Amino acid sequence: MSFLRTVKTVLWSFxxxxxxxxxxxxxxxxxxxxxxxxxxxxxxxxVGGLIALVHWVVKN
Structure with missing residues (x-):
């Protein structure tokens, strides 16, 4: 299984x-x-994206 197919499988699972x-x-x-x-x-x-979003919202 290729790397991109693995990523696609995981994202579909999410x-x-x-x-x-x-x-x-x-x-x-x-x-x-x-x-x-x-x-x-x-x-x-x-999780990192959510943390960055919260920091950005709180800062503004």
Whole structure:
């Protein structure tokens, strides 16, 4: 599974709107360590973005 496909799989999981067949197909091809790594980076970026947004709103 390519890196971009792994990122796409994780992002679809965050949104939560995916057909079950597509989800099962991705899980069959995915490396669990890659999924975990991409998910941790995505969560970090999301939380960092929220923190930056709050700091920006409070500062203004």
């Amino acid at each position: 949104v939560g709107i995916r057909k079950r067949s597509g989800f099962e197909e991705d899980l069959g091809k995915a490396n669990p360590f890659h999924i975990i790594a991409v998910a941790l980076v995505a969560v970090g970026l999301f």
